[in-house]
Amino acid sequence: MNNEKDEKSIVVALAGNPNVGKSTVFNALTGMKQHTGNWAGKTVANASGTFSHKGRNFTLVDIPGTYSLMASSPDEEAAREFICFGNPDCTVVVLDATCLERNLNLALQILEVNKNVIACVNLLDEAKKKGISIDLDELSLELGIPVVGTSARSGYGLTELKDIIYDVAAGTKQTFGTKIIYDDKLESCISEVEKTLCTLNEKYDEKLFKDISTRFIALRLIDFDEKLTKSIEDFTGCNIAENESINNSVDSSRKSLCNSGLHQDGIRDLIVEGIVNKARRIYAHCICVCDCCYSRRDRKIDKFLTSKLTGIPIMLLLFGVIFYITIIGANYPSELLSYAFAQVQGWLYIFFDLIHSPPFLTGLLVDGMFKTLSWVVAVMLPPMAIFFPLFTLLEDLGYLPRIAFNMDSFFARAGTSGKQALTMLIVYIILQLVVKKHTHSLFAKKLSQ
Amino acid sequence: MDSNLLSLDNLAVGESGSVHELLSKGNLRRRMLDLGLVRGTYVESLMKSPTGKLTAYFISGAVIALRPEDARCIIINKNL
Numbered sequence: 001m002n003n004e005k006d007e008k009s010i011v012v013a014l015a016g017n018p019n020v021g022k023s024t025v026f027n028a029l030t031g032m033k034q035h036t037g038n039w040a041g042k043t044v045a046n047a048s049g050t051f052s053h054k055g056r057n058f059t060l061v062d063i064p065g066t067y068s069l070m071a072s073s074p075d076e077e078a079a080r081e082f083i084c085f086g087n088p089d090c091t092v093v094v095l096d097a098t099c100l101e102r103n104l105n106l107a108l109q110i111l112e113v114n115k116n117v118i119a120c121v122n123l124l125d126e127a128k129k130k131g132i133s134i135d136l137d138e139l140s141l142e143l144g145i146p147v148v149g150t151s152a153r154s155g156y157g158l159t160e161l162k163d164i165i166y167d168v169a170a171g172t173k174q175t176f177g178t179k180i181i182y183d184d185k186l187e188s189c190i191s192e193v194e195k196t197l198c199t200l201n202e203k204y205d206e207k208l209f210k211d212i213s214t215r216f217i218a219l220r221l222i223d224f225d226e227k228l229t230k231s232i233e234d235f236t237g238c239n240i241a242e243n244e245s246i247n248n249s250v251d252s253s254r255k256s257l258c259n260s261g262l263h264q265d266g267i268r269d270l271i272v273e274g275i276v277n278k279a280r281r282i283y284a285h286c287i288c289v290c291d292c293c294y295s296r297r298d299r300k301i302d303k304f305l306t307s308k309l310t311g312i313p314i315m316l317l318l319f320g321v322i323f324y325i326t327i328i329g330a331n332y333p334s335e336l337l338s339y340a341f342a343q344v345q346g347w348l349y350i351f352f353d354l355i356h357s358p359p360f361l362t363g364l365l366v367d368g369m370f371k372t373l374s375w376v377v378a379v380m381l382p383p384m385a386i387f388f389p390l391f392t393l394l395e396d397l398g399y400l401p402r403i404a405f406n407m408d409s410f411f412a413r414a415g416t417s418g419k420q421a422l423t424m425l426i427v428y429i430i431l432q433l434v435v436k437k438h439t440h441s442l443f444a445k446k447l448s449q
Numbered sequence: 450m451d452s453n454l455l456s457l458d459n460l461a462v463g464e465s466g467s468v469h470e471l472l473s474k475g476n477l478r479r480r481m482l483d484l485g486l487v488r489g490t491y492v493e494s495l496m497k498s499p500t501g502k503l504t505a506y507f508i509s510g511a512v513i514a515l516r517p518e519d520a521r522c523i524i525i526n527k528n529l
Contacts, residue, residue: 102484269488408514
């Protein structure tokens with residue numbers, strides 16, 4: 001975690017739901033080739049990169065993609081820890097323009113922690129294709145923070161994003177944030193606990209929670225979030241779980257909620273309802289879905305790809321085509337490579353002969369190491385170079401989730417999910433190749449004997 | 450009104466409704482809440498998987514597939 005702040009470098013956290021093009025924004029801003037993939041929360045450790053703009057240096061920290069800051073998974077915990085305790089100068093939250101309603105939940109939760117936030121509405125081009133138009137100015141007013149529209153893949157809007165990061169970090173652009181108003185019962189409890197937290201904070205000269213809003217901590221305490229108290233202890237050294245005044249006020253508010261029929265799940269429901277309803281209201285104000293044709297066409301294709309009659313045959317046909325192209329297509333470059341490596345091996349024999357190396361050394365280096373290595377490269381490289389681009393094509397077309405959807409019931413019987421079908425697809429093709437090459441070489445050996 | 454209440458797995462393809470109550474507990478409940486499934490959320494059943502077990506739903510702007518055992522824990526107020 002990047003806690004030591006370089007005096008000149010401004011630390012910017014990059015947050016967002018999984019699959020919103022967060023890593024694309026990261027790469028486009030920093031130019032650093034960070035691996036991008038399509039699985040939820042693949043950025044487990046915080047990756048960081050730097051860029052400079054208008055003569056100032058920025059450190060961009062890519063935090064794991066999450067749906068919420070409730071910390072129910074290690075990824076969410078890591079994301080929350082960085083936003084709360086990593087002292088970022090500002091946080092950029094990347095939102096998927098095609099699915100803004102759900103994405104706003106995270107933005108609102110981040111705003112609860114800290115109001116130095118910039119919203120980056122990404123995938124504007126995709127949204128346009130789907131006939132979704134977003135009033136960015138209205139969104140900015142509703143959220144009380146600057147909003148930038150981008151299409152990171154084509155680079156649209158990134159300069160503006162840098163400008164705004166610069167302005168917010170330098171303090172020339174103010175962010176106001178927005179407050180989620182919860183149910184009345186919950187609100188009175190929050191203000192009660194918040195008061196206690198503020199008194200505690202004063203004792204520590206306001207240093208204890210300087211970047212985190214006490215309202216957020218109060219809410220998490222009422223929600224019985226032990227991970228947050230643990231994190232506060234880890235990062236500030238103050239064990240609020242054992243602070244009597246805080247414990248008392250949290251206990252009494254939980255008791256009063258309990259008396260009105262709200263237990264653990266009920267409290268959580270109220271909190272999430274507050275967030276979701278606010279997101280829904282903002283969404284209704286700022287978004288206009290003009291043309292449903294695209295999604296209707298999408299659904300028609302989906303019906304075709306996943307129906308009882310055609311779903312599985314189409315999938316098997318596609319697999320067959322891919323396997324055929326991979327296995328047959330790989331033969332030619334494989335043979336070429338084998339031939340080239342055999343040539344090199346011949347030269348190596350000559351070279352080792354020239355330097356009078358003992359037979360055991362020649363055997364070890366040439367027959368052992370070189371031959372095995374070249375065999376593996378010749379067999380594995382061409383099919384991989386063919387298969388993975390094809391796989392990427394399927395991913396870009398969005399067919400992979402449909403495979404998972406079609407296959408789920410089979411994998412459910414083995415206690416796993418349809419997503420594993422994709423892993424098995426890769427493993428299967430590798431096995432196929434190894435077995436094929438192995439029998440091939442055995443056969444060749446027999447012939448030569 | 451009460452006759453419109455049913456669990457999500459009983460919602461036929463093409464039908465829609467709004468969430469009335471979540472019965473799931475623990476981690477699964479959190480996942481559902483993360484998806485935006487709270488009281489009043491609009492849900493539409495889009496399609497079933499080839500084996501007819503998994504169903505894809507339209508939930509707050511996204512298409513999400515749920516297994517019947519998970520969908521059973523969501524009580525829906527069906528739109529007529």
